[in-house]
Amino acid sequence: MKRALSRRTLLRGMAGGAAIAIGLPLLDVFLNEHGTALADGGALPVRFGTWFWGCGINPERWQPTKEGPGYDLPVELAALDGLTEHVSVLSGFGVTLDGRANIPHWTGVMSTLTGSVPAREFDVDVPTLDTIVARQIGAATRFRSLEMSATGIPGQSYSREATSIVNSSTVSPLELYTRIFGPGFADPNDASFEPDPRTLLRKSALSAVMADATRLERQLGSHDKQRLDQYLTSLRQLEQQIQVSLTPPDLDACTKPAAPGGEDVGSDLERAIATHDLMSELLVAALLCDQTRVFNMLFSWGTSELRKQGTDTAHHQLTHDEMVDPQLGYQPRATEFALASMAAWASFVRRLASTPEGAGTLLDSCLVLGHSESSFAKSHSVVGLPVMLAGHAGGRVRAGVHVAGNGEPVTRIGLTVQQAMGLTVESWGTRGMEATRPVSEVLA
Amino acid sequence: MRTPLRAALALLLVVATACGGGSGGGSTIAPPLDPPVTQPDPPVVDAGPVAMRRLTESQYRATVADVLGEDVIVAGRFEPDNRVSGLLAVGASNVSVTPAGFEQYDAIARAVAAQALDPAHRAALVPCQPSGATDDACASAFIGGVGRRLLRRPLADDELPPWLAVARDAGAELVDFHAGLEVALAALMLSPEFLFRVEASEYDPARGGDRLTSLAMASRLSFFLWNTTPDEELLAAGERGELTGDAGLAAQADRLLDSPRLEATVREFFADIYGFDAIEQGLVRKDPALFPAFSQDMIHDAEEQTLRVVAEHLLTEDGDYRELFTTRQSFMTRTLGLVYRVPVRSADGWEPFSFPADSGRAGVLTHVSLLALHSHPGRSSPTLRGKFVREVILCQDVPPPPGNIDFSMFADDAAQNRSTARGRLEAHVASPACAGCHNLMDPLGLALERMDGIGVERDTENGQQIDPSGQLDGEAYDDAPGLGVTLAKHPQLSPCLVDSLFKYAVGRDPVEGERAFRGYLQERFAASGYKLRELLRLIVLSDAFRTTSGPRAASGSASAAPQQTTAVTVQPGDLS
Amino acid sequence: MPSTRVRGSSCFVLLSLATALGCGSSGGDEPASTPTPAPSATPGFANARGFVLSSFGFVFPEGSGDACPGGFNRGPIEMQAAGETPLPDDCLDPTANDDPGFKTLDTTGTLDGLDIDDTVSRRDDAQQCAHDDFPAPGGPAGVDDQLWRAIGCIRGFQDGDVVESVVDGAVRDGSMTILVDVQGVDDPVNDDDVRVQVFSSRDAPPLGGDGSVLPHGTLSIDPDARYHSSVASGRIENGVVIAGPLDIRIRLNIQIVVGDLSFRDAYVRLELQPDGSARGGIFGFAPLEDVYEIFGRQAGTIGGKEALGYTCSGLYAALTSQADGHFDDASGRCSSLSTAYRFDGIPAFVAR
Numbered sequence A: 001m002k003r004a005l006s007r008r009t010l011l012r013g014m015a016g017g018a019a020i021a022i023g024l025p026l027l028d029v030f031l032n033e034h035g036t037a038l039a040d041g042g043a044l045p046v047r048f049g050t051w052f053w054g055c056g057i058n059p060e061r062w063q064p065t066k067e068g069p070g071y072d073l074p075v076e077l078a079a080l081d082g083l084t085e086h087v088s089v090l091s092g093f094g095v096t097l098d099g100r101a102n103i104p105h106w107t108g109v110m111s112t113l114t115g116s117v118p119a120r121e122f123d124v125d126v127p128t129l130d131t132i133v134a135r136q137i138g139a140a141t142r143f144r145s146l147e148m149s150a151t152g153i154p155g156q157s158y159s160r161e162a163t164s165i166v167n168s169s170t171v172s173p174l175e176l177y178t179r180i181f182g183p184g185f186a187d188p189n190d191a192s193f194e195p196d197p198r199t200l201l202r203k204s205a206l207s208a209v210m211a212d213a214t215r216l217e218r219q220l221g222s223h224d225k226q227r228l229d230q231y232l233t234s235l236r237q238l239e240q241q242i243q244v245s246l247t248p249p250d251l252d253a254c255t256k257p258a259a260p261g262g263e264d265v266g267s268d269l270e271r272a273i274a275t276h277d278l279m280s281e282l283l284v285a286a287l288l289c290d291q292t293r294v295f296n297m298l299f300s301w302g303t304s305e306l307r308k309q310g311t312d313t314a315h316h317q318l319t320h321d322e323m324v325d326p327q328l329g330y331q332p333r334a335t336e337f338a339l340a341s342m343a344a345w346a347s348f349v350r351r352l353a354s355t356p357e358g359a360g361t362l363l364d365s366c367l368v369l370g371h372s373e374s375s376f377a378k379s380h381s382v383v384g385l386p387v388m389l390a391g392h393a394g395g396r397v398r399a400g401v402h403v404a405g406n407g408e409p410v411t412r413i414g415l416t417v418q419q420a421m422g423l424t425v426e427s428w429g430t431r432g433m434e435a436t437r438p439v440s441e442v443l444a
Numbered sequence B: 001m002r003t004p005l006r007a008a009l010a011l012l013l014v015v016a017t018a019c020g021g022g023s024g025g026g027s028t029i030a031p032p033l034d035p036p037v038t039q040p041d042p043p044v045v046d047a048g049p050v051a052m053r054r055l056t057e058s059q060y061r062a063t064v065a066d067v068l069g070e071d072v073i074v075a076g077r078f079e080p081d082n083r084v085s086g087l088l089a090v091g092a093s094n095v096s097v098t099p100a101g102f103e104q105y106d107a108i109a110r111a112v113a114a115q116a117l118d119p120a121h122r123a124a125l126v127p128c129q130p131s132g133a134t135d136d137a138c139a140s141a142f143i144g145g146v147g148r149r150l151l152r153r154p155l156a157d158d159e160l161p162p163w164l165a166v167a168r169d170a171g172a173e174l175v176d177f178h179a180g181l182e183v184a185l186a187a188l189m190l191s192p193e194f195l196f197r198v199e200a201s202e203y204d205p206a207r208g209g210d211r212l213t214s215l216a217m218a219s220r221l222s223f224f225l226w227n228t229t230p231d232e233e234l235l236a237a238g239e240r241g242e243l244t245g246d247a248g249l250a251a252q253a254d255r256l257l258d259s260p261r262l263e264a265t266v267r268e269f270f271a272d273i274y275g276f277d278a279i280e281q282g283l284v285r286k287d288p289a290l291f292p293a294f295s296q297d298m299i300h301d302a303e304e305q306t307l308r309v310v311a312e313h314l315l316t317e318d319g320d321y322r323e324l325f326t327t328r329q330s331f332m333t334r335t336l337g338l339v340y341r342v343p344v345r346s347a348d349g350w351e352p353f354s355f356p357a358d359s360g361r362a363g364v365l366t367h368v369s370l371l372a373l374h375s376h377p378g379r380s381s382p383t384l385r386g387k388f389v390r391e392v393i394l395c396q397d398v399p400p401p402p403g404n405i406d407f408s409m410f411a412d413d414a415a416q417n418r419s420t421a422r423g424r425l426e427a428h429v430a431s432p433a434c435a436g437c438h439n440l441m442d443p444l445g446l447a448l449e450r451m452d453g454i455g456v457e458r459d460t461e462n463g464q465q466i467d468p469s470g471q472l473d474g475e476a477y478d479d480a481p482g483l484g485v486t487l488a489k490h491p492q493l494s495p496c497l498v499d500s501l502f503k504y505a506v507g508r509d510p511v512e513g514e515r516a517f518r519g520y521l522q523e524r525f526a527a528s529g530y531k532l533r534e535l536l537r538l539i540v541l542s543d544a545f546r547t548t549s550g551p552r553a554a555s556g557s558a559s560a561a562p563q564q565t566t567a568v569t570v571q572p573g574d575l576s
Numbered sequence C: 001m002p003s004t005r006v007r008g009s010s011c012f013v014l015l016s017l018a019t020a021l022g023c024g025s026s027g028g029d030e031p032a033s034t035p036t037p038a039p040s041a042t043p044g045f046a047n048a049r050g051f052v053l054s055s056f057g058f059v060f061p062e063g064s065g066d067a068c069p070g071g072f073n074r075g076p077i078e079m080q081a082a083g084e085t086p087l088p089d090d091c092l093d094p095t096a097n098d099d100p101g102f103k104t105l106d107t108t109g110t111l112d113g114l115d116i117d118d119t120v121s122r123r124d125d126a127q128q129c130a131h132d133d134f135p136a137p138g139g140p141a142g143v144d145d146q147l148w149r150a151i152g153c154i155r156g157f158q159d160g161d162v163v164e165s166v167v168d169g170a171v172r173d174g175s176m177t178i179l180v181d182v183q184g185v186d187d188p189v190n191d192d193d194v195r196v197q198v199f200s201s202r203d204a205p206p207l208g209g210d211g212s213v214l215p216h217g218t219l220s221i222d223p224d225a226r227y228h229s230s231v232a233s234g235r236i237e238n239g240v241v242i243a244g245p246l247d248i249r250i251r252l253n254i255q256i257v258v259g260d261l262s263f264r265d266a267y268v269r270l271e272l273q274p275d276g277s278a279r280g281g282i283f284g285f286a287p288l289e290d291v292y293e294i295f296g297r298q299a300g301t302i303g304g305k306e307a308l309g310y311t312c313s314g315l316y317a318a319l320t321s322q323a324d325g326h327f328d329d330a331s332g333r334c335s336s337l338s339t340a341y342r343f344d345g346i347p348a349f350v351a352r
Helices: A004-012 A028-041 A075-080 A107-114 A129-140 A173-181 A197-217 A222-244 A269-288 A315-321 A332-353 A411-420 B005-018 B058-067 B098-118 B137-152 B157-173 B179-187 B212-225 B232-240 B246-258 B260-274 B295-314 B323-324 B334-340 B368-373 B382-393 B420-429 B432-446 B479-489 B493-506 B512-527 B530-539 C015-022 C076-081 C146-151 C162-173 C288-302 C305-307 C313-324
Strands: A047-052 A086-091 A146-149 A160-162 A294-298 A366-371 A386-392 A401-404 B201-204 B211-212 B331-332 B352-356 B470-472 B476-477 C050-056 C140-144 C179-185 C191-201 C217-220 C232-237 C240-254 C257-270 C278-287 C324-326 C333-351
Touching: A004 C179, A047 A129, A047 C324, A086 A411, A107 A411, A107 B368, A129 A411, A129 B137, A146 A173, A146 B512, A146 C179, A160 A222, A173 A222, A173 A269, A173 B157, A197 B157, A197 B420, A222 B098, A269 A294, A315 A332, A332 A366, A332 A386, A332 C278, A332 C305, A366 A411, A366 B334, A386 A411, A386 B212, A386 B246, A411 B260, A411 C232, B098 B179, B098 C240, B137 B157, B137 B179, B137 B232, B157 B179, B179 C232, B211 B212, B212 B232, B212 B246, B212 B260, B212 B493, B232 B246, B246 B260, B246 B470, B246 B530, B260 B295, B260 B352, B260 C050, B260 C191, B295 B323, B295 B334, B295 B368, B295 B530, B323 B479, B323 B493, B334 C217, B368 B382, B382 B420, B382 B493, B420 B432, B432 B470, B470 B479, B470 C313, B476 B479, B493 B512, B493 B530, B512 B530, C050 C162, C076 C305, C146 C333, C162 C240, C179 C240, C179 C257, C179 C333, C191 C240, C232 C333, C240 C278, C257 C333, C278 C288, C288 C305, C288 C313, C288 C333, C313 C333
Parallel strands: A047 A294, A047 A366, A086 A401, A146 A294, C217 C333
Antiparallel strands: A086 A386, A366 A386, B201 B211, B331 B352, B470 B476, C050 C179, C050 C333, C179 C191, C191 C232, C232 C240, C240 C257, C257 C278, C278 C333, C324 C333
16 A cells, blocks of 8 residues: 555655656555555564674583573573573574584584585575575665674674675774764654755666666676676665655654764774674664664674783683683683673663663564574584574564574574564575474464 | 695705705895796687676775876775685675675765866866756766776767766756766766676687677776776777787787886785785774784884885886895884884885894895784784795695694693793694694794784793794794795795786686696796796786686686685684 | 092992892893893994983972971962962062062982082082082982972972973973983993983874883984083993983973973983883083073963962072072072982984
């Protein structure tokens, strides 16, 4: 159903009333989606995100002993105190290597996110989970997805369409702010908002670019055709973005946040925590303003470079070099970083849980996959990867349960996520990692 | 393709018995192999495929400067370039544009277009006075002219109308002719033919195979030798079809080779293989308490220092490539003087500097840029440095670490000498699972341990003397300058440069049909005394550069490259 | 030049004690991971040890007694606060007032300075410009610091107060960069022939991210040769350099006070530390008019006396009465005051 609002939106975009042909069939589709889902106060969109930390945990100090709801919180999970009703813990799901090498700090995360055990380092043949979900639900928003990293290296991102197509991370809170709430943002609380007349002109200019690309495609080989396809997808996303920016989001909870300062970024722990806090705050504002429905937050990379200021050795190095203290039973310095990572995860979840939206909180309509690339990093173990799902996905998941995977492939979780996000998919993954049953304990 | 280690060792033995090499202090390098009496013709080449190559950030910036004006500011964060097979130049033929990347290109293009069409700049680009807010003739002239330079080919007649319509509609809407051109220009800069170099090919009946078109050769020549878009003269030669002929190609090639603009490519190539993009993007960070002398200014100066030394030696002095690893000539600023602990008389800017014969520094491996880049934020890393030498300088593969490593060997800490890096790394070579690869890397990095995590010289670590001696594939050295001398004699050194430069030129890994040609290049390079200009000339005039098997086919899984890396500073699996 | 026994500091009382007391070092140091850097082999810098000062300030007396029994001097603000009307006080003509009752220092504490005039004197001695010397820590009397006698009861000059922090900041932020260059060092522990010079510099010292001065920077001497001191011969004994006499002029441009810090017949002492840095002092005569130019004519007229707590006429009177050097026949009085400054020096290349 086309709403009157959509025509008004079109008209507002034509300054001076002069009509400009737009002529893209997508326009009606996404306007409809954008309008009906939000403007008439209907169901809030469900958001999906991943939250990644590097170098795992100490399994025997992390894994709950009780299954089901009301699970216990061992010492490395203690940060979730007060949040257990919102977080499901999925322990014991892992990677079945099927004869392939366990590529350190790579196999675990890429198996979780792509459904396949990678054959080579850095090769990603299939899109990652977040891009699959983004194709489904990211079409309607200004940004198809947002990638953020707290330790300062843009190239570090697990969000990929294919080999060499990496959705790189924004690493600076100020840059993230500028990107979302800078010049392209239509502020709903700005009474004097008028879309810039150039905005629609830009959009129509993209048609000429599209024509150029179509002409080019004819002379390309198959390798380049694939790349041009990706280019066109990105072009359409820009058109989408321009279109969305014409209308301020009609959302009660949307408020443009204050700009952060230009703080330095880096991999020392204190700075990573501060960067993570700032970017989480901006992400929450972006979600409330429906600027995106898919996000990826990297607290630290697979070979976690987190480091205490003034010390010479980073987290990853410690997991390998530090001795297990015979009294304590774990590596004290390395474990500090595991605890800090869990604390950061908890603060992220808590932030979503305490942000009001509609009749409840932001977390009610979110589904966040918290995961790491190994369980016990010292031995690069991909058995029993630590995985958590936070949020209620608009009622589509059952939160607050501990499920023991008993060696099942971690791809079952990816399958579960896709089904919870509304994709019609019966199985996911390849070879020994093919998952045909979701984790029904967490599906509503 | 990289020479496996065994073959390298075998070659070393052959060389060692065949010719007496000098050794010891100073920069004696074994003389090149005797040049062949006759200069043989290059072997037949069965060239590899072509693929579109995304402009790197520096190429994009150079293009804007050359086409739209030197003072036009390009501001924005470019999507990171991707390193494949050790080169961003190879990754460029694999990447596409992500949504976030496209968004950035759009923002950059709009800002550039606004500057280019502002009252101060427009006269240089708009060859006519408009009659009103819309003026098809004038707009055509502009779009045709700037479009030809941006897309690196003349626009076809049927291409013009859509762009013209954009300019017309925008000019009418905004009641401003030049604003209309601005919208068109910003969109032109999003065109895939601007962002990517499409290397078009055509059938050449004389050869019975495909060759790059004359216009495609203009781009290839220009980006390879000057790292920028073809200038007017080159583009015109391309349009006239001159660049598919031997004489026409040689004329333009020699013009580009003789120009001081050649330095741009030397800098770009070495910045690519050395990994300086991490420095450019501000990704090299050090703990401020442990390294108070480190700053972004300092590391940028360090990068410039290395590139100056390389350009000076290889171009200005037309020097022997191998001497890059033994030369004591350098340049300094006061900021660098702090780190190198040497006096610098010039208060601002650069001055030449020579390290004394007894100093611990000689050759690029002792440059702060490489030492700081291939280290951790908190300390140095012999393994990272050794890996760099193997992979980048010698083109030798170092396999990734195995998955199921038993780390219990580190359990007995007290018994082991852990004060220096050498002591800490001994555990690597004690275990057979680790020794194979670590023996390739660690000894080389340990030679550089007398320079700490930012390249400052030191004699001791934790109170213990540092021992920088070691051996490289059987040749012993006492210290870092000694490593440089040994490296300069290594039989893999110049073949590696030849191969890297070849990959940089064609934007991909070499194929089997190019193997003989690469051997030929290596011989000629050696015969010339390892002079870079000669190598560049041989490449651009070769069939490998001019011909192709056609457009690249999509591979089933990854591309043909055996090793792919993303452009991050720390690699998964790195331990030391 | 004072006799071979350099007085004024516990370190120098008896050479034989010097090593036993571990002079100049904090004692029991572990070997540093970076040894004392050898001088650069670059021509012009060989056998030189250069330093840029990273901190600079007065030597304060230590020990017993209330140095200012009558309290601190009062500037206009204090007077007003006490309900009094400040007297007319023309900083450009400070002798216009009658005796303003300025309080000078009266302490029996020790001062780690130098017996510059090689004489132990007392105020009631018969000679001209007679004054009370300070005792050195742990030892004999004879240390000269009449400038401190004059200004030692002004609040703003006290340890930890305004002048100290401004001056200390100024040597680091480029307002008053001071270079000390020791040339001809064949042996940094014992060398009977070295040459010392003190320069101003227009360059600011290189600073690390934490604000500390970084070693091994290069700084150029001031292009104006007036800010190059004379060259003094000296020697090194057990790692301590002593040289003099020197005439020194240091340029300062601190906030809006522009002037010179000058010394006549000064001695420079540097104790070389294991990490290559130096701790030392400058002990010499400050021309009275130069001192007054800064604190009277410049700072005094722009709020300095209010901020620091003195009157110009009082200050001038104190400087005149406490002067102990360079007797001027024409005016019939001494024209300079002995001073003691201490500093820390960071290794630097002094480029000429």
